[in-house]
Amino acid sequence: MTELNTPELNRRGFLKAGAAVSSAVAISSLLPFGGAWAGGSEGLEKTALKLGIIPLTDCAVIVVAKEKGFFKKHGLDVEVSKEASWANIRDKVSLGELDGAHMLAGMPLAATLGVGATQKDTITAFSMDLNGNGITVSNELYERMMAADPEAMKKRPTSAVALKKVIEEDKKAGKEPMTFAMVFPVSTHNYEIRYWMASAGIDPDKDVRLIVIPPPQMVANLQARNIVGYCVGEPWNQRAVEMGIGRSLITNYEIWNNNPEKVFGVNKEWADKHPNTHKALIRAMIEAAQWMDKLENRREVVKIISQKSYVNAPESVVENSMTGTWRYTKTEEVQLPDFNVFYRYAATFPWQSHAVWFLTQMVRWGQIEAPINFKKVAETVYRSDIYRDAAKDLGIAVPSIEMKPEGVNAARWMLEKASAPIQMGPDMFFDGMKFDPAKPIDYLKGFPVHAMKLDLAALAKANA
Amino acid sequence: MLKVLVVDESSERADEICLSLVRAGYLVSAVLPNAMDLPRHVAAMSPDVILIDTESPSRDTLEHLSAINRANPRPVLLFSRERDAQIIRSALRAGVAAYVAETVAPERLGAVVEVALAQFEEHQNLRQERDEAARRLSERVTIERAKGLLMKARGLDEDAAYHALRRLAMERGRKLVEIAQGVVDGASLLM
Structure with a gap:
């Protein structure tokens, strides 16, 4: 529906009010956020929108933008639709059943490349958060790891060295490989648990069985001993710890400091048809993220997203990670203030270097089978240009570059290449590796454990 | 004969779908999903087509099965031909998603999905009437x-x-x- 200057919401509000007012200017004065489009040239192409979420704490920015009125302020009437699976999110966005959605950071790349799905050009111009996941194992496996290598288990962050030893023991005894779970083939969780295992020499395709389980079913399956461990977002690590059935070994913050997690994805056709609506959505979510990153607001965030209609989990469990406390066990607790980052450290900016990193992992694990040009795919899918265009009216500092190296800053640092300097967070990998987004092929050569189906020489040629 | 696996949380609906597929001449099996059991069922039956409720969280488990094994049916959503795209779109609206082996020609899929679709819609109408x-x-x-x-x-x-x-x-x-x-x-x- 195209309604320049008279968003549907406002027109409906006007009709309901029944007042004899006929001009848009007069209508705007009746509404609490009448100034939203009074800015002028910006006609919203569509104002009644349906956005998909998966019930996880990191859908928060969409939920808060709705519940705290940020969408409304920008003239948008958003319905939040709770979806049952990532596959459903992807398909509904592809087919236009949803206007946009909470997506795993790798999903717009996978959809655009047709990895594991019917190809559909999909983009993101907004990053929803950093960090937020953890790896948890059963008490039984934890005990075996402790027995196999007590020294390795004392070190933090916890490596998979002891797990490797347990696997070797099992192999000698002729046992079947153990089963671990994650949430989706192109999920950050899949790449994180594989990265963590492979850094200790475990081949995640041969030495263990890695399956997909929906996040809300993780804890029950761990308890039923169907699986021995998993990588999942919150609250499903802290839930297992609280119930006393598992131990959290490592968070993804420790695997890669301030790694990108979820993005807001839309199909490209939709973005081309609704540029102003898309930018209004991004502005509303930037403001929501700013609000959420203020520590004093976090408890309210917890209250909002714990509700039955959203995450549907006890507030006490959601609160842990959301307010920066992580419990590895019931007694071992650490402060991880950056476990959930929504705004600071340029968290909302869609870094094309992050896209390149995900692409390297898709190549590493054999999901991408034909040569691609990393830079070209990254700039097609991760649309920092749209983000900048949307953010310019908010007067916030925005990066002026598209790529940054990872694994180089152990402490906070200042990004000078920005409209105004931005404080950034650490970006180390737990194994000390460095990632130069300009040299993805060299980066790939640095992984002894992989399942590549692609000839690196052919890949180099595509990137020459 | 095409082998069809129906994955549905509602046993009542699964029964109805299976029955109409059998009448239409397909070899059918149904499972009530627990994501843990799916790999075993898929391996045992090696279906040509899997029909699953779009609202089932087990869809992500199926996605993974098709990603790790080429022999497993793969998600089919957008076809190049307009007519099929329309079928799949209505299927998604009605609540059914299809996974299809690469060896199955799109023409043959259309019929399977149409049967399932009709059954899903009828089930939905009944539920709406009850509501x-x-x-x-x-x-x-x-x-x-x-x-x-x-x-x-x-x-x-x-x-x-x-x-x-x-x-x-x-x-x-x-x-x-x-x-x-x-x-x-x-x-x-x-x-």
């Missing part, structure tokens, strides 16, 4: 209670109480049941 009947019943109960309260509080007879409610609804431009609910809620505060 609608339940809603009407609860509306009638509310209106009866409001009438009773008015009769008691203002000494009206049944007809007069009903007309009082209806007049207010018309004046306010609201539904009769909304006004009745208001009376019931108000009474619970006052009495």
Whole structure:
């Protein structure tokens, strides 16, 4: 529906009010956020929108933008639709059943490349958060790891060295490989648990069985001993710890400091048809993220997203990670203030270097089978240009570059290449590796454990 | 003969779908999903087509199965040909997603999905009818209670109480049941 200057919401509000007012200017004065489009040239192409979420704490920015009125302020009437699976999110966005959605950071790349799905050009111009996941194992496996290598288990962050030893023991005894779970083939969780295992020499395709389980079913399956461990977002690590059935070994913050997690994805056709609506959505979510990153607001965030209609989990469990406390066990607790980052450290900016990193992992694990040009795919899918265009009216500092190296800053640092300097967070990998987004092929050569189906020489040629 | 696996949380609906697929000449098996069991079922049956409720969280498990094994059916959503795209779109709206082995020609898929689609829609219509009947019943109960309260509080007879409610609804431009609910809620505060 195209309604320049008279968003549907406002027109409906006007009709309901029944007042004899006929001009848009007069209508705007009746509404609490009448100034939203009074800015002028910006006609919203569509104002009644349906956005998909998966019930996880990191859908928060969409939920808060709705519940705290940020969408409304920008003239948008958003319905939040709770979806049952990532596959459903992807398909509904592809087919236009949803206007946009909470997506795993790798999903717009996978959809655009047709990895594991019917190809559909999909983009993101907004990053929803950093960090937020953890790896948890059963008490039984934890005990075996402790027995196999007590020294390795004392070190933090916890490596998979002891797990490797347990696997070797099992192999000698002729046992079947153990089963671990994650949430989706192109999920950050899949790449994180594989990265963590492979850094200790475990081949995640041969030495263990890695399956997909929906996040809300993780804890029950761990308890039923169907699986021995998993990588999942919150609250499903802290839930297992609280119930006393598992131990959290490592968070993804420790695997890669301030790694990108979820993005807001839309199909490209939709973005081309609704540029102003898309930018209004991004502005509303930037403001929501700013609000959420203020520590004093976090408890309210917890209250909002714990509700039955959203995450549907006890507030006490959601609160842990959301307010920066992580419990590895019931007694071992650490402060991880950056476990959930929504705004600071340029968290909302869609870094094309992050896209390149995900692409390297898709190549590493054999999901991408034909040569691609990393830079070209990254700039097609991760649309920092749209983000900048949307953010310019908010007067916030925005990066002026598209790529940054990872694994180089152990402490906070200042990004000078920005409209105004931005404080950034650490970006180390737990194994000390460095990632130069300009040299993805060299980066790939640095992984002894992989399942590549692609000839690196052919890949180099595509990137020459 | 195409082998079809139906994955559905509702055993009643799974039965209906299987029956119509069998009548249409397919070899069918159904599972009620626990994500853990799916890999085993898929391996045992090696289906050509998997039909699953779009609202099932087990879809992500199926996605992974098709990603790790080429022999497993893969998700099919957007076809290049317009007619099929339309079928799949209506299927998604009705709540069915399809996973299809690469060896199955799209023409053959269309028929399977159409059968499932019809069954899903019929099931949905039945459910809607049930919901609608339940809603009407609860509306009638509310209106009866409001009438009773008015009769008691203002000494009206049944007809007069009903007309009082209806007049207010018309004046306010609201539904009769909304006004009745208001009376019931108000009474619970006052009495």
